[in-house]
Amino acid sequence: MKVWTIANQKGGVGKTTTAVTLGGLLSLWGFRTLLVDIDPHGSLTSYFRYDPDAIEESAYSLFQAAAGKTTIDPATLLYKTGTEGLELLPASVALATLERQAGRMDGMGLVLKRAFESLAGRFDYVMIDCPPMLGVLMVNALAACERLIIPVQTEFLALKGLERMLHTLDMVLKARSLPLPYTIVPTMFDRRTRASVDSLRVLRDTYGEHIWNGVIPVDTRFREASKVGLPPPVADPRGRGVEAYSSLLELLMSEPRPMPASGVAR
Ligand SMILES: Nc1ncnc2c1ncn2[C@@H]1O[C@H](COP(=O)(O)OP(=O)(O)OP(=O)(O)O)[C@@H](O)[C@H]1O
Ligand SMILES: [Mg+2]
Secondary structure, X not given: OEEEEEOOOOOOOOHHHHHHHHHHHHHXXXXXXXXXXXXXXXXXXXXXXXXXXXXXXXXHHHHHHHHOOOOOOHHHHOEEOOOOOEEEEOOOHHHHHHHHHHOOOOOHHHHHHHHHHHHOOOOOXXXXXXXXXXXXXHHHHHHHOOEEEEEEEOOHHHHHHHHHHXXXXXXXXXXXXXXXXXXXXXXXXXXXXXXXXXXXXXXXXHHHXXXXXXXXXXXXXXXXXXHHOXXXXXXXXXXXXXXXXXXXXXXXXXXXXXXXXXXXXX
């Protein structure tokens, strides 16, 4: 079972869209896939028409059990998405309370890692959608995954956010025994705008080998797919955006040990 994390401390860069699109593609390609929502806002959970304000069992239950030193079978927390082979471990708003509580408790950084160990035979891929902030949830995701995907919107404000994210990664990697390869994915690219073209050039010049050599274009079909609650590849398999994510996924799957990163490129 391969676990990938999708994270960036900047909001609105396409993290949830990346998670639901890669997850949708993986399931269409025949891989048993789990989407994990650890954002207290629960965008991915709402995507599939579950209510993060009302949901009873969620990723929060794992942390609650760990805090109470009890155990819970993560398989009892999984929900259907309506797409075959694609399941959801949802978020609930209660996740927001963890940042205050869990920071003071030992052993709360490996809650997700342990949960995935017990789900190992059940899925081929796990995609974790992170909240746009550093905290115990993102630390859990980074400790549990073997690959990190960092979506970055192609605009200048996003470049600063990326620097911050890589700084965070640097700190977290120091606490990890294994290296964590990461891939920066330029999103919402619009070749007609100067901001997109120029910021992409800066990204490529600055992050060299860590940046995917394709781009995810601006595509209104992502928003339309979210309106009907279907993963974009299911709603519109031949959309431009979906095709771009397919080439990204092919590349990521073809690299068993993608980049020999044990630190962060500057
Ligand atoms: N390539 C794209 N083209 C057009 N719209 C997009 C694209 N990617 C994402 N969007 C839209 O942009 C908005 C933000 O995307 P998304 O929710 O994936 O970002 P996020 O990084 O998860 O945000 P947050 O930090 O709030 O969790 C959504 O309305 C989504 O439909
Ligand atoms: Mg999101």
